[in-house]
Amino acid sequence: MKKVAFIGAGNMNSSILVGMVNQGFNANDIMVSNPSAPKREALAQQYGVQQSEDNIVAANFADVIVLGVKPHFIRQVCREIAAQVDISNKCFISVAAGISLAQMQSELGDSTAIIRCMPNTPSQLGIGMTGVFANSAIKADDEAFTNSLLNGIGKVLWLQSEAEIDDLLAVSASGPAYFFAFMEAMQTKAMEFGFSEQVARELVQQTAVGAAQMVIQNTDSISTLRENVTSKGGTTQAALNVFANGNLISLVGDSMEAAKQRSIEITESNN
Numbered sequence: 001m002k003k004v005a006f007i008g009a010g011n012m013n014s015s016i017l018v019g020m021v022n023q024g025f026n027a028n029d030i031m032v033s034n035p036s037a038p039k040r041e042a043l044a045q046q047y048g049v050q051q052s053e054d055n056i057v058a059a060n061f062a063d064v065i066v067l068g069v070k071p072h073f074i075r076q077v078c079r080e081i082a083a084q085v086d087i088s089n090k091c092f093i094s095v096a097a098g099i100s101l102a103q104m105q106s107e108l109g110d111s112t113a114i115i116r117c118m119p120n121t122p123s124q125l126g127i128g129m130t131g132v133f134a135n136s137a138i139k140a141d142d143e144a145f146t147n148s149l150l151n152g153i154g155k156v157l158w159l160q161s162e163a164e165i166d167d168l169l170a171v172s173a174s175g176p177a178y179f180f181a182f183m184e185a186m187q188t189k190a191m192e193f194g195f196s197e198q199v200a201r202e203l204v205q206q207t208a209v210g211a212a213q214m215v216i217q218n219t220d221s222i223s224t225l226r227e228n229v230t231s232k233g234g235t236t237q238a239a240l241n242v243f244a245n246g247n248l249i250s251l252v253g254d255s256m257e258a259a260k261q262r263s264i265e266i267t268e269s270n271n
């Protein structure tokens with residue numbers, strides 16, 4: 001079993017770490033580093049993983065180093081590890097939005113195996129969606145291990161080009177927040193109708209999980225599923241008319257384009 005270091009104990013790295021442990025990875029083979037103590041100590045206490053405040057300790061411990069800091073810290077973290085750790089046989093996995101392989105290679109060297117992956121927070125439940133693209137230095141066992149790690153936390157899609165990371169990010173990595181925002185809006189209105197916060201939440205969450213399961217379990221198109229709810233001249237039609245008048249389709253498309261463009265801007269600003 002390879003040893004894995006998580007650099008950063010924030011939302012995304014925690015989601016992957018929790019997903020790994022829940023899927024049966026040995027906690028003794030995992031170490032997390034983070035400058036401030038509470039998040040890494042909570043992970044150590046709850047999941048039995050090792051922890052350190054020092055990225056160098058974690059990087060020395062591991063065969064695979066998962067970089068889960070904010071994009072603007074990635075290059076600095078890579079530089080520090082490359083200066084103090086023998087990285088010749090280590091594989092790096094970055095989850096950062098907008099930091100390119102070339103940018104990481106300029107810190108870690110062109111012969112270092114680097115994998116960009118773009119997961120999402122449902123990884124912590126084992127139902128994540130992760131896009132992956134690797135540089136040419138990756139070895140067969142790095143690829144196999146990455147697959148076993150990521151398959152444990154959800155579905156994995158290997159991409160044909162690095163540019164596709166930005167496309168996928170706008171769909172599945174930022175995507176959970178789109179659905180949460182929609183659910184928040186529905187919950188707010190349900191509370192205005194007079195339901196308590198908890199009942200409003202239950203109405204919304206059960207509807208969301210039901211709709212998602214119908215998409216998963218039916219071969220019908222999503223349009224057909226929508227039409228099946230929509231009686232001509234009925235209540236749903238009245239609601240969907242408001243979506244159409246507000247140009248929901250272009251609003252959603254523009255939002256996803258904005259997410260993609262933001263990722264491209266992050267790449268440019270970190271050159």
Ligand SMILES: NC(=O)C1=CN([C@@H]2O[C@H](COP(=O)(O)OP(=O)(O)OC[C@H]3O[C@@H](n4cnc5c(N)ncnc54)[C@H](OP(=O)(O)O)[C@@H]3O)[C@@H](O)[C@H]2O)C=CC1
Pocket residue numbers: 007008009010011012013033034035036037039055068069070071073077095096097098118119120121173174
């Ligand atoms: N959240 C998401 O849904 C997704 C996020 N990502 C990517 O994941 C990365 C992390 O995002 P997210 O988890 O949301 O962010 P968070 O802010 O939750 O986590 C970042 C963590 O990095 C820690 N940190 C800061 N500096 C260092 C350092 N020098 N060494 C080690 N750790 C450090 C922070 O510690 P402290 O709090 O103590 O400062 C914090 O715990 C980003 O690059 C983002 O693009 C990718 C896909 C989805």
Ligand SMILES: O=C(O)[C@@H]1CCC=N1
Pocket residue numbers: 097169173174
């Ligand atoms: O918002 C962000 O920048 C990160 C990347 C994708 C999801 N969260």
